[in-house]
Every structure is written in C-alpha cells, then in structure tokens.
Amino acid sequence: MDIATRATTLLDLHHTGTTLVLPTVWDAWSAGVVAEAGFPALSIGSHPLADSRGQADNEGMTLDDALDGVRRVCGAVPDLPVTADMESGYATPAAELVERLLEAGAVGLNIEDTVHSEGGRLREVTEHADYIGAIRQAADAAGVDLVVNARTDAFVHADRFADPLAEAITRMKACEEAGSRSSYPVRVPDAAALQSLLEALAGPVNVTANPRSGSPAGSLEDLQVMGVHRVTFGPLLMKELAPDLAALVTPWR
Template sequence: MDIATRATTLLDLHHTGTTLVLPTVWDAWSAGVVAEAGFRALTVGSHPLADSRGQSDNEGMTIDDALDGVRRVCAAVPDVPVSADMESGYGTAPAELVERLLEAGAVGINIEDTVHSEGGRLREVAEHADYIGGIRQAADAAGVDLVINARTDVFMKDGQFEDPLAEVLARMTACEAAGSRSSYPVRVPDAATLQAILERLDGPVNVTANPRSGSPAGSLEDLQVMGVHRVTFGPLLMKELAPDLTALVAPWR
C-alpha cells in the first residue's frame, strides 16, 4: 500500500459512522503488537516516544529524534496507516515538516497550539490556524490526504480564559476552515462539554481515553453513543502497562 493510499484509508476510517480507536504506540514492538491485535490504524505519541528514548516530552526531542521514532514504527507496520504527534512542529516550516513526515511514512499528524520551545506560550487563534493551513497546502501539493489532527490545550490552561469552551470552539473552527481533518481538544472535562463540542464542529473530534478506565466523558460505549469519531490514548497506554510489568518481574527479584 503506497503512502497516498494509506492516507486516504486513514481519512476514510474517520467517516465510517463508528468510533475509530487509534492505540498510541511508541516503538516498533508496540506498533507490531497493536497491529497484530487487529487495529486498522495507530498513532505515535510524542510523550511515550520520548519516554522510550530517555528524553522528555514538550519538545525535549528534536524533530530528527521524533522522526526517527516515527520512521521505525511505520517500517514495522508498512500496511497500517500511522498518525504521528509532532507537538507544535518543532519550529519547522509547514512544507518541510510535511515533506519529512511523509518521507518517514506517516499519513496523519497531531499539531498542538502550545509552543514549548518558546516558554510554553499558546499560539493565537489565527496563528495556529495559519500553521495548520500551511500543512494542508503542503500535503495537498504532495497529493496526499494527510489527516491533520489539530490540537488545542485550552482546557489545560486553568484560569487563562474566561470561557474555555468558547475559546476551544473558536480555535477548532478556525483550524477546520484551514484544512484540519480532526479536532483534538485535550482534557475535555466532562460529557456535557464534549457534547457541545461535537454539536458545534463540522468534522471529527478526537478524545483521549485511558484504556482501562475510559475518559472523563465516559467509557468507549458512552463515547460511541455520543458520536465521538476518534479515540487515542496519549501516554496512558504506556503508563497502564507499568504496574503489569512490575508485577510480572517482581517475583524474580
């Protein structure tokens, strides 16, 4: 399956009428396990990838580091569409970012509005949308239906916004207009807030869930009933494996 076909496949999976679960992996081994379990697509998380490399999230990796990890995952599952979390873009121009991401084999991308390399500032609404738009233009020029998952961290900024929901909607609406294919408001606090987001946005919405305990908005079944289009695990899958690993090896101390 060539890269253009993988990208279109990933995009189509967002529009099947069922919730797409993209387990978040961090290396070739975890990607292979997830693919073997029958998942049709997956995503690489910057946090677990950084942990696996002994580096820190929040742009503690360079773009070369991140793409090295993405490339290894994509090579391990060549017929499975892979989306990659590229934080805020690592200070890279959209055209270069798209070129290098596609070369690594990924056909989806997370881009957040927190720029950790600049003191953790939050991009302005138009600034973030413009960056998303640049990525869309570069992907279209390459002839690839790159699935841009536009992320906002507004709900993580306690007290910074008088009306966080309105701010999230403004940001995600602008990103949709700029060419994102999915919206990712991180840490949606509850089901009512998520329902409001689903009702106001035109395209798919991504929710983070814990693979054991679900999300603040409910279980997988709850999210399916609400019409959530996409679920990812962020760093939570890796974290949930730690107690099991401890229990497995502890008797051998």
C-alpha cells in the same frame, strides 16, 4: 500499499459512522503487538515516544529524534496507516514538516497550539489556524490526504480563559476552516463539554482515553453513543502497562 493510499485509508476511517480507535504506540515492538491485535491504523504519541527514548515530552526531542521514532514504527507496520504527534511542529516550516513526515512514512499528524520552543506560549487563534492551513496546503500539493489533527490546549490552560470551552470551540472552528481534518481538544473535562464540542464542530473530534478506565467524558461505549469519531490513548496506555510490568517481574527480584 503506497503512502497516498495509506493516507486516504486513514482519512476514510474517520468517516465510517463508527468510533475509530487508534491505539497509541511508541516503538516497533508496541506497534507490532497492536497491529497483530487487528487494529486498522495506529497513532504515535510524543510523550510515550520520548519516554521510550529517555527524553522529555514537550519537544525535549528534536525533530530528527521524533522522526527517527516515526520511521521505526512505520517500518514495522508497512501496510497500516500511522498518524504521529508532532507536538507544536518543532519550530519547523509547514512544508518542510510535511515533506519529512511523509518521508518517514506517517500519513497523519497532531499539531498543538502550545509552542514549547518558545517557553510554552499559546499560539493566537489565527496564528495556529494559519500553521494548520499551511500544513494542509503542503500535503495537498504533495497529493496526499494527510490527516491533520489540530490540537488545542485551551483546557490545559483553562485558568487563562474566562470560558475554556468557548475558547476551545473558537480555536477548533478556526482550524477546521483552515483545513484540519480532525479536532483534538485535549483534556475535555466532562461529557457536557464534549457534547458541546461535537455539536459545534463540523468534522471529527479526537478524545483521549485510558483503555481500562475510559475518559472524563465516559467509557468507550459512552463515547460511541455520543458520536465521537476518534479515540487515542496519548501516554495513558504506556502508563497503564507499568504496574502490570512491575507486578510481572517483582516476584523474581
């Protein structure tokens, strides 16, 4: 399956009327295990990828480091669409970022509005939307239906806003208008806030959840009933596995 076909497949999976679960992997081994479990597409999280490399999240990796990880995952599951967390873009122009990401084999990406290379400042609404729009334009020029998952950290930085929910909606709407294909408001605090986001936004919404305990907005079944389009695990799958791994090896110490 060529990269354009994988991209279109991933985009179509967001619009089936059912909740798309994209397990978050970090290396070739975890990607292979999840693929064998029968999932139609995967996501790569920057946090677990960085942990697997002994580096820090929040762009403790370089773009080269991140793309090395992306390339290894995509190479392990060549027939599956893979989307990758590219943090805030690693201070890279949109056209270059898209070119290099596609070359690594990914057909979707997250881009957040916290700029780690500039002290963790939050991009202005229009600034972030413009970057999202430039990424979409570069993908369109390449003839690939790249799934641009625009992320906002409005809830992460809730203390900066009088109304974090309204801020998240404003930011996600601006990104939708600029060409994002999915919205990713991180750390949605509860089901009521998630419902407001789903009602306000035109396109798919991504929710982070723990595969054992669900999310602050509810279980997978709750999210499905609400009409959530996409679920990823962020760093939570890797963290959930740690106690199991310790319990498995501890009797042999």
